[in-house]
Amino acid sequence: MLALLLFSACLFTRASSTTQVHSLQVDASVDGHYATTTVTSEIFNAGSKAAESKFSFQLPETAFVSGFTVRVGNRTYYGVVIEATAAEEAYEQQVAQGNNAVILSRGMSAFAISINLRAETAGIFELRYEQLLTRRLGAYEYDLNISPGSPVANVNVSIVLDSPVGFYGVEVPSTPSAVVSQVYGTRYHVGWTPDAGSTINTNLVVKYIVPDTTGAGRIFLDPPYFVHMFVPPSELPALPKELVLVLDISGSMGGPKIAQAKTAMAGIVQKLTGADKFSLVTFESAVTAWSTSLVGVSSKSAALSYIDGLRALGGTDLNGGMLQALRILQDGHTSGFVPMTCVVTDGQPNDVMSEPAEIRANIRNANNDALAASIFSLGFGFDLNFDLLRQISLENRGFEKRIYVADDAAEQVTAFFTQISTPLLSGISMTYTPTDSMMNVTTATFPYAFAGSELVVAGVINGSQTQITSTSSTVSVDRSRTHGHVDLTRVSLTNSIVRLSSGRYSAQQYATSIETLSS
Numbered sequence: 001m002l003a004l005l006l007f008s009a010c011l012f013t014r015a016s017s018t019t020q021v022h023s024l025q026v027d028a029s030v031d032g033h034y035a036t037t038t039v040t041s042e043i044f045n046a047g048s049k050a051a052e053s054k055f056s057f058q059l060p061e062t063a064f065v066s067g068f069t070v071r072v073g074n075r076t077y078y079g080v081v082i083e084a085t086a087a088e089e090a091y092e093q094q095v096a097q098g099n100n101a102v103i104l105s106r107g108m109s110a111f112a113i114s115i116n117l118r119a120e121t122a123g124i125f126e127l128r129y130e131q132l133l134t135r136r137l138g139a140y141e142y143d144l145n146i147s148p149g150s151p152v153a154n155v156n157v158s159i160v161l162d163s164p165v166g167f168y169g170v171e172v173p174s175t176p177s178a179v180v181s182q183v184y185g186t187r188y189h190v191g192w193t194p195d196a197g198s199t200i201n202t203n204l205v206v207k208y209i210v211p212d213t214t215g216a217g218r219i220f221l222d223p224p225y226f227v228h229m230f231v232p233p234s235e236l237p238a239l240p241k242e243l244v245l246v247l248d249i250s251g252s253m254g255g256p257k258i259a260q261a262k263t264a265m266a267g268i269v270q271k272l273t274g275a276d277k278f279s280l281v282t283f284e285s286a287v288t289a290w291s292t293s294l295v296g297v298s299s300k301s302a303a304l305s306y307i308d309g310l311r312a313l314g315g316t317d318l319n320g321g322m323l324q325a326l327r328i329l330q331d332g333h334t335s336g337f338v339p340m341t342c343v344v345t346d347g348q349p350n351d352v353m354s355e356p357a358e359i360r361a362n363i364r365n366a367n368n369d370a371l372a373a374s375i376f377s378l379g380f381g382f383d384l385n386f387d388l389l390r391q392i393s394l395e396n397r398g399f400e401k402r403i404y405v406a407d408d409a410a411e412q413v414t415a416f417f418t419q420i421s422t423p424l425l426s427g428i429s430m431t432y433t434p435t436d437s438m439m440n441v442t443t444a445t446f447p448y449a450f451a452g453s454e455l456v457v458a459g460v461i462n463g464s465q466t467q468i469t470s471t472s473s474t475v476s477v478d479r480s481r482t483h484g485h486v487d488l489t490r491v492s493l494t495n496s497i498v499r500l501s502s503g504r505y506s507a508q509q510y511a512t513s514i515e516t517l518s519s
Contacts, residue, residue, distance in 0.1 A: 248345035264413030283321030284314030315351035346380035
């Protein structure tokens with residue numbers, strides 16, 4: 001009997017084990033912008049009695065587990081979702097009886113697999129996860145972290161990339177030994193096989209570029225589903241920003257983290273140009289505003305000196321820090337500017353206000369429709385409430401990213417800011433004609449579009465529509481907030497429709513993923 005607990009969740013890192021990992025096989029299919037990854041590993045207990053192995057692993061933040069099976073002997077066991085406490089009790093009961101048992105669970109910092117195997121027994125577990133890849137700075141990236149923690153006899157990675165519109169290029173800059181080959185025009189293969197028995201700690205990143213859409217974008221059809229993708233024109237001049245940087249300087253940020261965060265903040269300030277306005281807020285048990293009003297780029301030197309003098313101490317008043325930042329934006333906001341705040345933190349709110357629901361409500365109330373600022377959240381490491389940061393960003397027109405505590409942490413922060421440093425459009429709304437042609441459409445309004453980004457809408461085509469190839473769209477732009485730079489209205493998509501052949505990625509998968517990410 002197997003007790004399996006399945007939750008939404010790159011590959012696992014072996015934490016402790018008395019058994020051997022014989023093989024690790026990774027098969028991934030990247031269809032357009034949607035990736036499905038299957039990890040298969042064989043574990044063998046060569047001992048004379050039952051033994052338990054434990055693994056922990058990190059998946060991409062936007063991925064979700066869609067399948068988990070374990071094969072022991074002639075039997076295959078399928079994961080089911082049950083309440084955590086009940087799953088743990090069932091697992092412990094089977095372990096106590098010396099039976100084969102597996103549990104997949106989620107902790108604060110990682111997902112964990114515990115597998116108990118009888119003596120001289122092999123178990124093969126297969127984990128499948130899926131994710132919608134996001135366009136950043138004009139390219140897509142598929143990340144695969146492979147860190148078994150001890151030598152594995154056989155490791156193999158096989159990634160197949162397909163795109164109905166082809167590729168401008170596919171590369172693996174992080175892993176020079178990976179082999180990239182073009183199978184045919186619209187299909188590439190990436191293969192990687194390290195030396196047998198070697199210790200592996202690799203972050204394999206496949207970076208690829210597909211042709212940009214033009215005008216109002218491109219629609220992919222997989223009846224009855226559709227996906228509309230829109231890339232803002234790169235020739236647009238950037239909109240000026242109103243930016244408040246919010247930095248956690250609590251005691252837990254001490255050591256390398258505060259040094260890296262300060263380097264990153266300084267790098268962001270130095271990138272501000274032209275009409276941009278900014279301020280800085282720090283929080284620990286107390287909240288401090290470097291300037292209670294927005295200032296121009298002529299004040300960058302003073303801001304850099306302030307950042308250099310920051311020290312880490314005290315508690316974590318995230319609520320107070322965010323409300324102070326929003327007050328500064330509210331008081332200084334000017335029409336035509338893009339208001340945004342970027343918060344960097346590593347801990348749990350534990351000062352003055354620590355209830356996540358109340359913190360979220362306070363921020364939503366302060367960030368009213370008149371301001372409509374975007375909040376971008378950066379979480380340092382894993383000892384924090386990353387779900388709270390994600391919810392804050394999703395509820396306030398932004399998105400979040402986890403920063404891994406490593407030597408390049410400062411570069412990770414500045415790379416994130418580069419993604420949002422060039423807003424090109426604001427107040428974007430997608431409408432479709434005829435008005436009854438689309439149903440169950442995902443979010444079709446977007447506060448901003450940044451250089452190198454992509455806006456994605458998915459939905460269902462009305463069954464009564466027989467001429468789906470005549471589908472068209474209007475991209476409406478709030479011209480008062482874009483200074484009337486480019487008129488993108490009334491651009492037909494008739495010539496930009498791509499039908500998806502059988503077996504290719506499904507528009508339904510896009511719709512499901514978008515809804516998952518937005519919830």
